[in-house]
Amino acid sequence: MTIFDESGESILYKILLVDPNSDSSETMLHMLDWNQAGFCIHTTADNITDALYHVDNPAHILVLINIKRLQSFGLQLCGLIRQKSRIPIILIGGGQDFNLARQALHYQVNDYLTDPVQSSELLDCLGRFRRNLDASLEDAVKAPQPHCQNSIIDMVKKYVQEELHQNISLKKISEALHFNCAYLGQKFKSEEQISFNEYLLQQRMEKAKHLLESTEMRIYEISREVGYSETDWFYKKFKEYTGTSANEYRKQTLITA
Missing domain, CATH: 1.10.10.60 (Homeodomain-like)
Incomplete structure (x- = not known):
C-alpha cells in the first residue's frame, strides 16, 4: 500500500543521514533513486551534535548512520538517540563483527548493512521499512525523553x-x-x-x-x-x-x- 498526500502525490519518507565524510555522503545521495524507493535524504549531519539536534525534527522518519566513518562513536550515537526517540535506525558500512552487531541489537538498531553496501541490499532494506511505514504511520511517531x-x-x-x-x-x-x-x-x-x-x-x-x-x-x-x-x-x-x-x-x- 502506498500513502498519498492531499494533492494525490505519494509521500516521500524523510531520512536523516549521519556521516562525517562529505565524499561518502555524496556517494550515498547518488547510490540509488531515493524517490523511486519512496524516501528522500532530507537532512545530512556530519557530527553527533547536529545529529541529535535533527533527530528532534518530527519530519524525519528514519536515521541512516555510516558506522564505518563514525566507528565506535556511531554506536554511542545510537545510544544517545535511543534515550530520546524510538525512530528507526539503520547502520551501514560496518564490518562483519559479531560484537558490533550485538551492540547494535542492544541499542535496538533496526537493520545493519555490512561493508561494502550494495544498492540492491539498501533498496531491499528500505522496501521493508516502506511497507511497515505505509501500513502503520503511527509506529514511527517519536516519544521525546529528557535531554541526553x-x-x-x-x-x-x-x-x-x-x-x-x-x-x-x-x-x-x-x-x-x-x-x-x-x-x-x-x-x-x-x-x-x-x-x-x-x-x-x-x-x-x-x-x-x-x-x-x-x-x-x-x-x-x-x-x-x-x-x-x-x-x-x-x-x-x-x-x-x-x-x-x-x-x-x-x-x-x-x-x-
Whole structure:
C-alpha cells in the first residue's frame, strides 16, 4: 500500500543521514533513486551534535548512520538517540563483527548493512521499512525523553578513564566525538562545575595516589601510567596537587597503614 498526500502525490519518507565524510555522503545521495524507493535524504549531519539536534525534527522518519566513518562513536550515537526517540535506525558500512552487531541489537538498531553496501541490499532494506511505514504511520511517531547532554559528558569521562595513560586533550576528544571543542568545554564545566583540564588533572593525580598506596611500582612507571612521559613534570604536578612529593606521600601511607 502506498500513502498519498492531499494533492494525490505519494509521500516521500524523510531520512536523516549521519556521516562525517562529505565524499561518502555524496556517494550515498547518488547510490540509488531515493524517490523511486519512496524516501528522500532530507537532512545530512556530519557530527553527533547536529545529529541529535535533527533527530528532534518530527519530519524525519528514519536515521541512516555510516558506522564505518563514525566507528565506535556511531554506536554511542545510537545510544544517545535511543534515550530520546524510538525512530528507526539503520547502520551501514560496518564490518562483519559479531560484537558490533550485538551492540547494535542492544541499542535496538533496526537493520545493519555490512561493508561494502550494495544498492540492491539498501533498496531491499528500505522496501521493508516502506511497507511497515505505509501500513502503520503511527509506529514511527517519536516519544521525546529528557535531554541526553549528561550522557555526552559521560562519554568524555569514559574516554578519560580508558585513555588516562595517553596524551589527552579536549581537542582530541572533541574531534573523536565530532563535537565543537569550545562547546564541549563549556558543556563540561556547566555540568561538572569544574573545567575539563581540572578534571583531567584530578583523575591523573587520584590514580597516581592510588598506585602509590597500593602498588610497588616505581615513580617513573606511575608517571607513565597516568599520562606523563616526563617524570620531572609529574613530580611537579603531584606536589602542587597534594602538597607533598610522590616519595613522601608513599612513605606517609606506609606509616599510617
